[in-house]
Amino acid sequence: MINERMYQLGSQPNYIRKLYAHGLERKAAIGEENVFDYSIGNPSIPAPPSVRTRIEELLEEPPEQLHAYTMSPGLQSARQAVADNLRERFGIDATFGQVYLTAGATAALYISVAAITYPGDEVIVNAPYFAEYKVMTESAGCTCVEVPMRQSDFQLDIDALRAAINEKTAAMIINSPNNPVGCIYTRENIEALAALLVEKEREVGHPIYLISDEPYREITYGADVPFTANFYDDTIVCYSWAKSLSLPGERIGYVYVSDHMKDAAAVFAAVCGAGRALGFICAPVMFQRVIETCISEPTNVDAYAENRQLLTDMLDELGYEYIQPDGAFYLWIRALEEDDEAFSEAAKAHELLLVPATCFGAKGWVRASYCISPETIKASRKAWEALKADYA
Ligand code: PLP
Numbered sequence: 001m002i003n004e005r006m007y008q009l010g011s012q013p014n015y016i017r018k019l020y021a022h023g024l025e026r027k028a029a030i031g032e033e034n035v036f037d038y039s040i041g042n043p044s045i046p047a048p049p050s051v052r053t054r055i056e057e058l059l060e061e062p063p064e065q066l067h068a069y070t071m072s073p074g075l076q077s078a079r080q081a082v083a084d085n086l087r088e089r090f091g092i093d094a095t096f097g098q099v100y101l102t103a104g105a106t107a108a109l110y111i112s113v114a115a116i117t118y119p120g121d122e123v124i125v126n127a128p129y130f131a132e133y134k135v136m137t138e139s140a141g142c143t144c145v146e147v148p149m150r151q152s153d154f155q156l157d158i159d160a161l162r163a164a165i166n167e168k169t170a171a172m173i174i175n176s177p178n179n180p181v182g183c184i185y186t187r188e189n190i191e192a193l194a195a196l197l198v199e200k201e202r203e204v205g206h207p208i209y210l211i212s213d214e215p216y217r218e219i220t221y222g223a224d225v226p227f228t229a230n231f232y233d234d235t236i237v238c239y240s241w242a243k244s245l246s247l248p249g250e251r252i253g254y255v256y257v258s259d260h261m262k263d264a265a266a267v268f269a270a271v272c273g274a275g276r277a278l279g280f281i282c283a284p285v286m287f288q289r290v291i292e293t294c295i296s297e298p299t300n301v302d303a304y305a306e307n308r309q310l311l312t313d314m315l316d317e318l319g320y321e322y323i324q325p326d327g328a329f330y331l332w333i334r335a336l337e338e339d340d341e342a343f344s345e346a347a348k349a350h351e352l353l354l355v356p357a358t359c360f361g362a363k364g365w366v367r368a369s370y371c372i373s374p375e376t377i378k379a380s381r382k383a384w385e386a387l388k389a390d391y392a
Contacts, residue, residue: 014042014131015359019344023353036367039353043181043246045371047302048297051245051280054290055266071131072281072287074101074254078288082254085295088212090227100271101283101291102254105215105240106132107275111255113171113268114142114274116209121170126156128332128360130179141363142170146361154183154323154332159193165200171209172197176214177225178358180333180367182325187226194232207234207263211212215240215253216328219307223326233260234269241291243328244299253289287292304329307370310377318384329371331336334392335364346390350383 013021016039023037058066073079074293102108102374109132113123119141125133128147137144150157156174173370174193176185185193193210203206212235214227231236240253257268275281311331315322321334333354335343340356344366347354354366370377 009135016131019348019355021355022348026351029346033375033379035351035353036376037353038370038380039355039370041243041371043243043329043368044248044307044373045300045327047246048294048300050294050297051247051290054293055286058289060367066289067285070282070285072275073099074283075285075288075292079254079291081295082256084254087288090230093226094256095259096258098257098264098268100255100257100268100275100373102241102253102275102280103283103286104242104248105213105238106225107135107278107280107283108240108255109173109211109213110136110278111274112138112209112211112238113137113139113173114278115270116207116236117142117170120168120371122166122168124161124164124172124294126172126174127355127360127364128180128365129173130175131359131361133173134361137173141224145169148232148362149181149183154178154181154355155189156193157360158189158196161193162176162196162200164195164265165208167204167206169200169204171211173213174228174355175213175222176228177217177325177327179216179328180329180330180357181323182328182330182353183323184220184223184225184326185354187224189232190226190228192253197232197234198227201234209237209267211238212236213238215243217328218244219301219304220327221305221325226326228277229256229258229260232259232261236263236271237337241287245294245297247287247290249289250287251284262271295349300381303374304371307372307374308376310374311368311370314381314384318381318388320384320388321380329369330370331370333366333368335366336388338364340364340366347383350386350389352380352383361370370384 019039026035053205079099082099083094121142123137134144164368235258242248323332344356357365
């Protein structure tokens with residue numbers, strides 16, 4: 001018998017993919033230059049040349065050696081490269097024994113949630129949030145508890161989080177720089193969160209793990225991104241090189257269990273167990289090897305910074321309201337009607353593809369991914385104008 005839940009998940013592709021597929025169809029029908037696809041977060045800049053150089057070098061190795069299985073958490077040398085990188089950048093005491101390489105941040109998140117929850121537990125997410133958090137927490141049998149971010153500044157709402165935490169709370173997922181808002185949680189905000197979690201851990205008598213989802217860590221426009229593990233001991237970092245090195249399809253990332261954690265060794269063993277139970281073992285080996293040598297490559301954010309400026313200047317001129325993004329490559333724009341899905345449909349009629357807030361557990365906004373060409377942004381002006389005129 002087919003599992004009904006899996007059937008539902010598989011037969012209803014997520015809205016963003018559907019919108020993206022719609023964009024591809026429209027481009028084929030009316031020409032690429034006439035479709036303004038702000039739907040998906042696929043990096044628009046190429047991976048650094050050192051990635052190609054490394055792949056070419058690797059291809060010289062005997063294939064049976066190059067393509068061989070690694071140990072489940074990955075090659076020790078690649079895990080050590082991650083630990084060294086974290087130590088150099090954030091002054092932490094990381095060793096390879098706390099790093100588990102994964103097929104992207106998605107696998108890292110699934111592993112982390114499975115490692116530290118039981119069915120029936122609650123996992124708090126801060127809305128708006130990356131929609132897959134709901135799928136992954138519910139897949140682990142947990143309840144995904146949505147707590148809205150502070151609407152005034154899109155920071156974590158510490159009072160609302162205090163009210164949401166109870167003895168069933170096993171974990172909280174945060175994501176900064178944020179998809180879909182582009183906000184970065186400030187040091188003060190993270191400090192306040194850490195203080196709250198410490199207080200609540202004492203109150204409920206068990207750990208409340210902070211799962212810090214950080215695929216956009218390097219994509220910032222000047223603002224500092226506090227390294228969460230330096231603020232709260234029970235932190236598990238989930239990372240991906242999908243965005244920072246423009247390698248989304250190569251599926252490479254990691255879980256890092258903070259060395260400050262009291263039960264770090266046990267949590268790491270559970271991470272390994274979850275990797276085994278979920279089948280997320282031996283991350284793609286070519287890219288483990290690529291990461292080993294390319295981990296310190298700087299992320300080039302110039303193109304995204306330019307796009308951010310282009311798009312926000314244009315929307316300023318047209319009178320749209322949005323949240324000024326400090327990081328990632330998304331713009332959170334106020335819909336011109338309460339029903340963000342209807343607004344997204346109205347935009348679609350002008351070949352302007354915007355993701356409604358409903359996809360992120362929120363209402364009344366849309367997300368525009370500006371990791372696209374500047375020409376597309378410029379050419380989209382007429383669509384934004386026409387959309388505005390619809391609501392005049
Ligand atoms: N977390 C967030 C916030 C994301 O935006 C994404 C991808 O867009 C992921 C996780 C998944 O990353 P990956 O492609 O490495 O699995």
